[in-house]
Amino acid sequence: MTKPKTKAAKAIAPVQNKREAVLGAALGLFSRFGLHGTSVDQVAARAGVSKSNLLYYFANKEELYVCVLRELLELWLAPLREFSAERDPQQAIADYIRRKLVVSRDSPDASRLFCLEMIQGAPLLRGELDRELRSIVAHKAAVIQGWIDAGRLAPVDPQHLIFMVWATTQHYADFAVQVEALTGKTLADPVFFEQTVSNVQAVVWGGVGPR
Amino acid sequence: MTKPKTKAAKAIAPVQNKREAVLGAALGLFSRFGLHGTSVDQVAARAGVSKSNLLYYFANKEELYVCVLRELLELWLAPLREFSAERDPQQAIADYIRRKLVVSRDSPDASRLFCLEMIQGAPLLRGELDRELRSIVAHKAAVIQGWIDAGRLAPVDPQHLIFMVWATTQHYADFAVQVEALTGKTLADPVFFEQTVSNVQAVVWGGVGPR
DNA sequence: GTCTATAAACAGATAGAC
DNA sequence: GTCTATCTGTTTATAGAC
Numbered sequence: 001m002t003k004p005k006t007k008a009a010k011a012i013a014p015v016q017n018k019r020e021a022v023l024g025a026a027l028g029l030f031s032r033f034g035l036h037g038t039s040v041d042q043v044a045a046r047a048g049v050s051k052s053n054l055l056y057y058f059a060n061k062e063e064l065y066v067c068v069l070r071e072l073l074e075l076w077l078a079p080l081r082e083f084s085a086e087r088d089p090q091q092a093i094a095d096y097i098r099r100k101l102v103v104s105r106d107s108p109d110a111s112r113l114f115c116l117e118m119i120q121g122a123p124l125l126r127g128e129l130d131r132e133l134r135s136i137v138a139h140k141a142a143v144i145q146g147w148i149d150a151g152r153l154a155p156v157d158p159q160h161l162i163f164m165v166w167a168t169t170q171h172y173a174d175f176a177v178q179v180e181a182l183t184g185k186t187l188a189d190p191v192f193f194e195q196t197v198s199n200v201q202a203v204v205w206g207g208v209g210p211r
Numbered sequence: 212m213t214k215p216k217t218k219a220a221k222a223i224a225p226v227q228n229k230r231e232a233v234l235g236a237a238l239g240l241f242s243r244f245g246l247h248g249t250s251v252d253q254v255a256a257r258a259g260v261s262k263s264n265l266l267y268y269f270a271n272k273e274e275l276y277v278c279v280l281r282e283l284l285e286l287w288l289a290p291l292r293e294f295s296a297e298r299d300p301q302q303a304i305a306d307y308i309r310r311k312l313v314v315s316r317d318s319p320d321a322s323r324l325f326c327l328e329m330i331q332g333a334p335l336l337r338g339e340l341d342r343e344l345r346s347i348v349a350h351k352a353a354v355i356q357g358w359i360d361a362g363r364l365a366p367v368d369p370q371h372l373i374f375m376v377w378a379t380t381q382h383y384a385d386f387a388v389q390v391e392a393l394t395g396k397t398l399a400d401p402v403f404f405e406q407t408v409s410n411v412q413a414v415v416w417g418g419v420g421p422r
Numbered sequence: 423g424t425c426t427a428t429a430a431a432c433a434g435a436t437a438g439a440c
Numbered sequence: 441g442t443c444t445a446t447c448t449g450t451t452t453a454t455a456g457a458c
Contacts, residue, residue, distance in 0.1 A: 035248070163379070168378045168379060175377075181333075
């Protein structure tokens with residue numbers, strides 16, 4: 001506590017940096033090739049450490065995988081937490097769509113790994129899904145239902161609306177190869193990014209705005 | 212040619228059956244655990260054949276994987292081929308959404324494997340994507356553009372519209388675990404299925420129908 | 423904390439009998 | 441066509457020196 005921070009920093013900072021380098025490398029590889037398609041050797045090489053050194057920081061491959069997933073879930077949930085009832089429905093939905101598309105643009109690896117995990121039945125996230133996600137989604141669905149009851153939104157099922165926003169925004173990260181094969185563009189292109197934001201916002205709002 | 216068919220059938224039918232059993236087992240496992248997460252031993256066991264027998268029918272694991280993908284692509288493309296310009300836009304879009312959701316309900320394995328392949332950069336489907344899918348999508352996008360020009364559809368980008376339908380319909384297969392964790396339902400439930408069809412159709416049409 | 427060497431397990435593929 | 445046995449390479453994980 002009262003120790004000089006410089007000394008602690010000297011000892012701890014490199015450790016943190018290595019852990020983070022490994023976690024970053026692991027995210028990149030796991031998200032492309034999955035847990036079984038990636039060897040610890042590859043992760044170590046990309047992170048710039050030796051394999052045995054990596055296994056000093058993470059007891060085994062699965063533990064590393066779980067650590068990557070944990071970081072992921074927070075990033076994935078953040079935009080949903082921002083979704084607020086105090087706001088104008090159209091603004092709130094438009095902002096949420098934009099935020100999710102920013103994640104798809106800036107963290108496509110995270111989006112893909114999340115998708116991979118879901119496809120496999122989320123063996124490691126199932127607990128979190130049932131607890132944390134379930135309660136937060138129930139809360140946000142109630143907000144949406146409030147808007148519907150107040151006549152500020154068409155009577156759509158709140159859960160399906162949430163699914164639609166998730167699906168349409170993540171699609172641009174998870175199916176980026178397909179999107180690029182067909183349009184020649186990626187979200188990294190600023191013009192294409194804004195065009196995507198507008199289109200998704202327009203369709204969703206057109207579909208759920210008050211009749 | 213002129214040989215009695217019964218003899219040929221006796222010799223060939225079992226071979227076809229075995230091949231198909233293996234392909235079916237492979238689809239189920241590859242779609243959950245990916246190419247590297249599945250061993251040929253597991254596929255053989257599920258198909259009810261021995262490992263070496265499987266390798267008599269398929270030279271190696273990759274060849275089996277490619278065979279599975281080829282069958283897949285046709286199933287995935289079929290609903291898009293049905294999408295026709297001669298029809299009423301609202302009917303054509305509603306039918307397409309329903310057809311895609313039927314695939315998500317009846318062939319979730321195929322949908323998931325397709326998604327897996329996309330996430331990994333579609334190393335084996337890239338060629339098909341650039342050729343076949345590209346041309347068929349261009350054709351359908353032209354149909355949609357025709358409707359827009361005729362004032363029968365709001366001026367949305369046809370490609371983004373297609374992406375939205377793909378994303379929202381496949382979501383119910385690829386993220387089935389999440390959907391089930393949050394709603395307690397799957398598309399196998401007839402009531403939930405119809406509710407999903409209506410909601411997706413309503414939002415999409417609300418978003419793109421003429422203003 | 424980091425390295426080299428190696429143990430132990432597994433999976434893909436082949437050889438050859440039947 | 442189908443089986444058993446086996447070879448081969450890869451990969452995870454550990455032991456132990458520095």
